[in-house]
Amino acid sequence: MDYSHNPKVPAGCQLNRILRDDNLRDLVIQRLPIKDTLTLARTCKEHRKLILGNRFDINAKLKRFNLDSIAFRTALGRSGALISGSFALQFLLGVVWKGTDLDVLVEAGTKMKMLDRFLVEKEGFAMASVERTGPSKAGGECRTYSKTSEDYGEAKIRLISCTSLPIQAILSESYTSCVMNFISWNKIYSIFPRTTFVDHETVPLSPQSNDHIPLLEKYRTRDFTVRNVVPQDGQGWDEARHRFVGDKQTWTLRLDTTGITPPEEPEFVLESCSFDMQYETRLSGNPGSHIVGDLDNVSIYDDYHAWCEPWRYIRICARTFTHPSLRYTYTDSNSTFFDRAFIDALDVQTREISSSTNRRSIVQVPLF
Template sequence: MQSGGENDGLGLRYLLCQYPIRSCIFRYLDTRSILNLCRTSSAFRGDIYSYLWDINEKLERFFRNPTAFRTALGRADGLIAGSFALQFFANRFWPESDLDINLRDGEGVEILGKYLVEAEGYEMVRNQDLEVIDYDQFIRLRDIEKIITFAKSRDGNGSSPELKVQLVATKNHPIVAILGTYYTSCIVNFISWNKAYCIFPRATLLYGETVPLTEPCDYDVALHNKYSKRGWRVRTRSVNFKPGSANLLRGDLHPLGTCLNVDRRIGGSDTWTMKLGTAGVAPPPQPDSVLDYSSFSLWVTGGVQLDDPLADGCRVTINIEIFKSPSLRYQHTYGSLRPFWSFVGDVLVGNLHGQLKTKMIRSTAESIISTSWRVWDCEFVKPDGWDYWDDWIPEAFEAFNATS
């Protein structure tokens, strides 16, 4: 049905724009039905996205000025994760939930902490350096330095329950802590200053399933029960995959996307990446491609069966590692060094040697190379005019995959 403007009083789009009707209809639609409705026309999609997935409206619960907060979030290279990100994608609301922001320890933590106190009226109530008690806790917290909690009352005068924002300070890029240590698949979602990412949209939003991602331990029992009560079926194997119905090397139709130890690009087709409106939000220096073209891999252990990677006794884990180079301004991630990131590493090592020879005196260049057993990880003061290749990564990825 085509919209004819203000006179198409009985048009479907017109009806869905009327708040009482729209609110009533969407209350009974699941995510699959909503996304199918979005596919009917670009106009519908725009209307539905602005109604259901308005990030500024969702953030108003915690921040007086959501666009200013998102500017600060971008400057700090922070990622909103945890239950807030899941609520955003699933159109749920849990009044008791906090807002968690993962960001690298250092300047970013100072930027965002200062913003919360000075611009939003929060008070720092806890600065917790993490202490590892046992092996399970070590695995979970290995990428986290500390957690800083900020709080304020909802109405500003202390008579209502607290709002809490937690800054989770990480050792490396915050995406490593999110993908590498989260315990179940439904919470592997995050929001940057201008995009929202749902890593397992089929399982999480279409099938309402969540698959454990860490070794079972007593600490996780209450966490798994929490998401069971919130509507996600905790599966040790996915029931929405029929063995032999898909090419698993490509991840066709599988609820978790690409499996069998194949690298997945964070901004790739298996991820639901939603662009967010950026009016009034100042962009940060770090380009989107750093996150979009980083990757990870799903590892299946415990007797993998080619026709069903989640057969009984198998366990899925996420592998994600830091990729860095003196020729890159920003940290990227990989799941497996081969084949793409191995190619990138070879190119960047050659670039590094070339730059050292042309932009530094010979004795200094030779000293850096000879004393660095891992040349891609060596630290030194870059001379003026040092060339960074971060903008080459997307081009290299597209060209590499076109020929492989």
């Protein structure tokens, strides 16, 4: 089919023809950076549906792990689990990195057992290994499940048990900004979309140690500019910032939920979780600080501790809290319970629910 320029045919019509052709649309979208893909999707509603439905088809992307994606996402919702790690980043970039697993963070206990039974009894996975993950909010254990088939080869899924909410583990313990992406049963979230997908950079979120070097090098080979210091001018990073998971700075993308049974917990619980971003400066000579300078200027990892100059990183603070008047558990950013921003966020959600259901009593709202 010839789509060469024809002066009698408007350019928009030619674009429509290309986007409506499945094969041509795939070729175009697979080669576009995510920024250009979103720009193209904004040209009209029809284009948006065709482009985003193709680029962000979560069910198609999960097929390589040899499982029923609809049933799996239903189980994610019921257990409150979140897909994190490199898969979420690959999904947004529109790439596939060979040898990567599917990481799922889930609260330890009954919710962990629920997903364990689903993978083993429903999907036919076998537990390949169990490892301790250390004393942390994502501590407990990491269970690796594997399944082999002729069509997909060996697929591996890792269930990482959390001692608290999975979102708290992601917020508090991620080591660099480009991994701050996660997928719930119905949405995908990117906390630092501009730095990750526009600037294609990643900055530290914790004091860096020698253990982080192989991980950071991995993202360097994937064309990210790896910084071990936050730029001096900030480049959009504030010294202290109060944020929510579902705020306007987060890139939130709603996924197709056809066939999925929604969980009882409403989505605003996750999106109302708050956290603080603090801009910190330390000397490499301080205890626990090992990396300074530009990674390109240091070739021997063991020599990092010998460097002694100021370096900076973003520290994210998030703690869980519960209250007798709240049905669900949230994350808060500081020691002050019920800060003004949190109250305002819950008030908006409560009003929306009350309006949609014509309920006048706040007691009838699912939050309480």
